[in-house]
Amino acid sequence: MQLGTRWxxxxxxxxxxxxxxxxxxxxxxxxxxxxxxxxxxxxxxxTWLERRPIAELDTGVIVTVDAAGSPVVRHDADDEFA
Structure with missing residues (x-):
């Protein structure tokens, strides 16, 4: 994983x-x-993982890109039940 930036x-x-x-x-x-x-x-x-961007808000909301190149919004709590 590569650190990108914060804003x-x-x-x-x-x-x-x-x-x-x-x-x-x-x-x-x-x-x-x-x-x-x-x-x-x-x-x-x-941050970047496997050359895909991941924008994570302090609240736990995550915006990333799926394999097709479309943006996906989820919450880190969603990962607990996957």
Whole structure:
């Protein structure tokens, strides 16, 4: 696995984030609840596994690309029941 980069949810993804992930990341960010207490926004971490990008939000949401090249959104808790 190769570490990529980190950025804060709501900010423009860095250039290292493949364009194929951008819409799925934006969709996840739109679904985040508003924080009336002003807590820090969660951060994304981009890594690469077997040359596929994996963007993981601190909340456990994962955006990756399937074998066909389509973005997939899941939650790390989904892996516990697989």
């Amino acid at each position: 804060t949810a709501g900010d423009t993804p860095p250039s290292a984030v493949p364009a194929v992930l951008h819409d799925a990341i934006a969709s996840v960010e739109r679904a985040l609840p508003a924080d009336p207490l002003g807590q820090p926004r969660p951060r994304w971490t981009l």
